[in-house]
Amino acid sequence: MITCRDVDEFLDDYLEGTLPEDKRKIFEAHLGLCPPCVSYIRDYRTAGTLAKHAQEHDDRSLDDLPDELVNAILAASPKPR
C-alpha cells in the first residue's frame, strides 16, 4: 500500500493521465481508503482552476495601453522609409 506522501509524488502524472495502469490502480486503491487524500486532490485541482480562470478574466479586461508608453515605444521604432 502506498502512503499519502507517495500520492503527492505521483499526483500530477495521475491528473494528467500519464500514470501507468498498474500504478494508477494502486493510486486509486489508496484514494478509496483515504478521504483526506481525496479532499486534498479536489482542493489542489480547484486551486489550479481558480488560478487559470483568474488570469483569463484578467486578460479579458484589457485596458488601453497608456499613451506615454505607446509614445515611448514608437519613439524607438524605425523611421518610415
Place this chain on the structure above:
Amino acid sequence: MTDAEDKGNAIGDEDRALVAELRAGAPGSYERLVRAHGSYLLRVARRLLRNEDDARDCVQETFVLVFRKVGEFEGRSSLRSWLHRIAVNCALMKIRSARRILEDSIEDLLPHYDDEGHRVEPESEFAASVETTLENAQIGDLVRRAIDRLPDGYRTVLLLRDIEDYTTQETAAALGIEEGAVKTRLHRARAALKTLLSPVLAEQAGKPQFAWW
C-alpha cells in the same frame, strides 16, 4: 483572445498584411502593431514581473526587439504567439538580472506528513464551488496576489505551465533548468497555491478564518 486560444494558430491574413507593412516600413504600421498587441503583452509582463515599471520596460523592450527582428518572423505561429514568446523571455531575463532569490523557502506551504507518510492536513476548507467563487471579481485579485506570493523559482514555473500554456519542455528551455526540475517545482507551486488559497475560499464559504492578506 487568450494565448491558449491563439496558441498554435498559423498566421492569419490580417497578421500577414501587417507584417508585410512593418517590413516595408509603412507609415502607421508600428503604431497599429503596438495598439493591437501592447495591452495583452503588458498583462503578460505584469504577471511575471509584479511591478508596473518593470512590466512597462519589458513591453517597450519587446517591441524594440520586434521592430528589429520582424524580418525574421517566419509566420509559423500567429503574430501574437510570437510576440508573447519574446515578452516572456524578456520578463524572465529581468527576473534573472534582478538576482531575485529563486529558492526562497516554500516548505511551510507544502503538505505535511506524519512519520509513516500519512497526510497531516486540516479539514478541507474549500466549501464554496468554483463557479460561485469565480463570480466574485475580488477573488480574481486574491488569487493573483496568492500567486505573487510564491517564490520566483516556483511562481515562474506555475505561470509558464498553467497560465501561459508552455509545455514542460518549453518551460525548461525558457528557464534553463531540467524538465524534472520543472515538474517538481510545478507540483510544489500548485500545492503551495492550494495552501495560500484555503483561507480565502473558506471565507467565501462563510467560515471565519485568519486573514492572510
